[in-house]
Amino acid sequence: MQKDSSSVNVNAAGVAKNTYDAIVIGSGISGGWAAKELCEQGLKTLVLERGRNVEHLKDYPTATTAPWEFEHRGRMPRKFLEENPLISKAAGFGEESAHFFIKDKDHPYVQEKPFDWIRGYQVGGKSLTWGRATQRWSNFEFTAPDRFGYGLDWPIRYNDVAPWYSHVEKFIGICGNKDGIEAMPDGEFLPPFEFNCVESHLQKKIKEHYKDRHLVHARWAHLTQPTELHLKQGRGKCQARNMCMRGCPYGGYFSSVSSTLPWAHKTGNLTVRPFSVVHSIIYDEQKGKATGVRIIDANTHEATEYFARVIFVNASALNSTLVLLNSKSNRFPNGFGNDSGVLGKYVAFHLYRGSVSASIEGFEDRYTYGRNPTEPILANYRNLHKQDTDYVGGFTTFVGAYRPRGAEDASETELGAPFKSALSKPGGWRTYMYMQGETIPKASNHVRLSDTEKDQWGIPLLVTSVGYDDNDEKMIKDFLTQSSEMLAKAGCLDISPYDTHQAPGLDIHEMGGARMGRDPKTSILNGWNQVHDCKNVFVTDGACMTSTGNQSPSILYMALTARAASHAVEEMKRKNL
Amino acid sequence: MNRREALAATARVLGGSIVGAQIFLSACKTPEKKQAPFSADDIAFLDAVGEVIIPTTTDSPGAKAARIGDFMRVMVTDCYSDAEHKIFVDGMATLKERSRKQYDKDFVNLSGAEQHTLLSAVNKEAKDYASNKREADPEHYFTLIKQLTTWGYFTSEPGATKALNYLPVPGRFEGCVPYTEGEKAWAL
Numbered sequence: 001m002q003k004d005s006s007s008v009n010v011n012a013a014g015v016a017k018n019t020y021d022a023i024v025i026g027s028g029i030s031g032g033w034a035a036k037e038l039c040e041q042g043l044k045t046l047v048l049e050r051g052r053n054v055e056h057l058k059d060y061p062t063a064t065t066a067p068w069e070f071e072h073r074g075r076m077p078r079k080f081l082e083e084n085p086l087i088s089k090a091a092g093f094g095e096e097s098a099h100f101f102i103k104d105k106d107h108p109y110v111q112e113k114p115f116d117w118i119r120g121y122q123v124g125g126k127s128l129t130w131g132r133a134t135q136r137w138s139n140f141e142f143t144a145p146d147r148f149g150y151g152l153d154w155p156i157r158y159n160d161v162a163p164w165y166s167h168v169e170k171f172i173g174i175c176g177n178k179d180g181i182e183a184m185p186d187g188e189f190l191p192p193f194e195f196n197c198v199e200s201h202l203q204k205k206i207k208e209h210y211k212d213r214h215l216v217h218a219r220w221a222h223l224t225q226p227t228e229l230h231l232k233q234g235r236g237k238c239q240a241r242n243m244c245m246r247g248c249p250y251g252g253y254f255s256s257v258s259s260t261l262p263w264a265h266k267t268g269n270l271t272v273r274p275f276s277v278v279h280s281i282i283y284d285e286q287k288g289k290a291t292g293v294r295i296i297d298a299n300t301h302e303a304t305e306y307f308a309r310v311i312f313v314n315a316s317a318l319n320s321t322l323v324l325l326n327s328k329s330n331r332f333p334n335g336f337g338n339d340s341g342v343l344g345k346y347v348a349f350h351l352y353r354g355s356v357s358a359s360i361e362g363f364e365d366r367y368t369y370g371r372n373p374t375e376p377i378l379a380n381y382r383n384l385h386k387q388d389t390d391y392v393g394g395f396t397t398f399v400g401a402y403r404p405r406g407a408e409d410a411s412e413t414e415l416g417a418p419f420k421s422a423l424s425k426p427g428g429w430r431t432y433m434y435m436q437g438e439t440i441p442k443a444s445n446h447v448r449l450s451d452t453e454k455d456q457w458g459i460p461l462l463v464t465s466v467g468y469d470d471n472d473e474k475m476i477k478d479f480l481t482q483s484s485e486m487l488a489k490a491g492c493l494d495i496s497p498y499d500t501h502q503a504p505g506l507d508i509h510e511m512g513g514a515r516m517g518r519d520p521k522t523s524i525l526n527g528w529n530q531v532h533d534c535k536n537v538f539v540t541d542g543a544c545m546t547s548t549g550n551q552s553p554s555i556l557y558m559a560l561t562a563r564a565a566s567h568a569v570e571e572m573k574r575k576n577l
Numbered sequence: 578m579n580r581r582e583a584l585a586a587t588a589r590v591l592g593g594s595i596v597g598a599q600i601f602l603s604a605c606k607t608p609e610k611k612q613a614p615f616s617a618d619d620i621a622f623l624d625a626v627g628e629v630i631i632p633t634t635t636d637s638p639g640a641k642a643a644r645i646g647d648f649m650r651v652m653v654t655d656c657y658s659d660a661e662h663k664i665f666v667d668g669m670a671t672l673k674e675r676s677r678k679q680y681d682k683d684f685v686n687l688s689g690a691e692q693h694t695l696l697s698a699v700n701k702e703a704k705d706y707a708s709n710k711r712e713a714d715p716e717h718y719f720t721l722i723k724q725l726t727t728w729g730y731f732t733s734e735p736g737a738t739k740a741l742n743y744l745p746v747p748g749r750f751e752g753c754v755p756y757t758e759g760e761k762a763w764a765l
Contacts, residue, residue, distance in 0.1 A: 077655040194752030240750040367756035370747030
């Protein structure tokens with residue numbers, strides 16, 4: 001029997017037992033940071049996670065599994081694919097990582113337009129399976145929507161977050177090279193992963209032909225040379241296995257599970273409650289602020305309330321938006337902090353449709369040792385100082401070269417010993433480029449609550465209405481043209497531009513829904529990620545994004561979270577919260 | 578391969594689509610006749626066919642030692658669509674029959690040379706079929722057998738560790754190291 005989640009009676013003793021200084025909704029990449037920062041500042045902090053618990057090392061069942069030990073050698077069986085057509089599409093999803101993703105039928109949503117919403121419901125969230133690219137945003141990105149008139153101005157600038165980027169980078173460990181590129185500012189870097197010989201060649205050729213295009217070493221959350229601070233977290237050097245999405249037994253890459261959560265736990269101030277599906281944020285009209293969070297236990301379906309002075313919403317972009325939309329009260333009849341009516345609107349994402357692959361001759365006397373878990377980056381070169389294309393926004397290009405096994409056509413030519421021998425040797429080199437492009441937030445690209453359908457916990461389903469636009473099509477075209485041209489100038493052959501035409505969402509970079517801004521009439525959050533009309537609620541995950549920029553966003557969420565947590569603690573000390 | 582590269586590379590860069598991977602996109606939902614499970618004879622037959630495709634050589638065991646017949650059984654049963662399953666099973670029957678017609682012997686009892694001659698002819702037919710077929714046409718059964726054999730072998734313990742250079746924990750990455758012609762490729 002499903003209980004009515006709106007009727008929760010808690011007595012005074014129950015309230016005391018369920019009261020913390022801070023509540024963090026979500027334990028993923030930003031929730032983990034909120035927990036760490038708040039716990040370190042001495043706040044008793046409750047982290048609510050809707051999925052199961054995952055502990056570092058203990059809950060990485062495939063971390064050291066050999067290829068032949070997977071029953072289907074990494075592939076999911078047909079029955080699973082038929083039952084889970086959505087989640088099976090996620091990059092890196094397979095027999096080795098399926099346990100860190102949801103199953104489709106457990107978590108339905110309504111796609112008004114095709115949108116692949118990829119989720120990982122467990123302690124650590126998607127930080128276990130993230131892409132790990134960690135470039136900083138540049139000031140170009142913070143100012144572009146306003147400068148070129150395609151969006152709301154950010155209430156903050158690069159200088160506001162730069163120190164917090166440093167704070168996060170030192171703790172999680174970022175490899176990279178200081179390249180002095182204005183479009184992709186330098187950070188606190190551990191030594192970078194080396195280029196392979198073809199990547200070095202591409203870098204040289206691109207530099208020769210384009211003075212404003214810089215192919216540089218990956219900036220990625222890997223410990224190439226752990227510092228004292230990383231060793232204290234119990235993490236060690238990246239072993240170049242490139243099996244990150246299984247969970248790393250060495251703690252070589254950053255996740256909430258390997259880093260921030262255990263660190264927060266050591267303070268003695270952390271409580272994590274798994275299987276806690278957040279129903280809504282509780283608003284107290286007399287006090288004029290939020291007093292707690294109502295949850296439904298994922299297993300028992302029982303409703304419970306928890307109370308705190310500050311609440312951090314880090315449930316992932318669309319789920320944080322969903323929680324706010326579902327937090328209705330007399331004061332906020334249209335969703336929490338939604339006087340402006342923009343809650344759920346201006347959802348955007350990253351454009352991942354375009355890629356170009358090619359072969360390159362030569363370099364046959366060169367190979368690699370170990371497996372590079374990172375990829376070189378060609379920093380954005382479009383629409384920086386001025387608009388120099390027929391679209392707005394820019395794109396980051398990830399670039400790589402590799403030497404696959406086997407002669408190219410061996411599989412079609414013969415049988416027997418020569419065939420086996422050809423497949424046992426490295427073949428020719430191949431290269432690729434793929435895009436991570438900015439998209440324009442629009443009111444029409446939105447999410448909202450279903451009027452009719454609810455999930456098994458009685459929470460309205462999310463309706464996604466997010467699609468591509470003409471700007472996206474123009475950017476893809478330009479990316480494919482430019483990338484093909486660069487590869488041609490570098491001497492590559494068989495250059496194949498490709499547009500996947502995949503639905504938005506598969507990029508797993510959905511952003512917005514509760515955007516930051518200066519004006520409460522057009523935004524939900526202020527420059528400190530506080531809800532304009534209820535300052536003790538902070539939203540510091542992808543939901544807060546005013547625009548998408550073209551850099552990988554996770555580290556910006558972490559930096560914004562640390563910055564907001566520091567602000568929250570100061571405001572609490574000043575008795576403003 | 579990285580998370581993002583996987584997006585770019587799947588089914589395109591790394592040598593065409595893998596049969597069975599796109600099952601959920603298939604429009605054909607008509608349930609076909611359930612196939613009988615593979616018999617011990619089928620497994621032995623597939624081991625023999627696999628061993629011709631990837632034989633034992635001086636430096637490493639062949640597909641039979643990698644239990645390729647059993648691997649094919651698991652993959653065809655668990656991962657193939659009904660239509661692909663049928664192509665595979667019908668293909669086994671066709672191949673067995675062809676051996677009996679041509680040599681008056683079961684495939685497993687042919688000499689190594691006879692097996693090689695027979696499969697070379699089938700391989701050529703599969704190649705010709707592939708180069709003439711339209712995209713929507715089904716794959717040739719021997720293409721399926723060959724794909725499963727090479728994939729299964731090089732991800733098996735003998736294939737990965739003996740025919741290739743298996744390095745589960747490299748410890749470091751070096752981007753540009755010398756390669757001498759003839760050296761084995763990395764298994765991962």
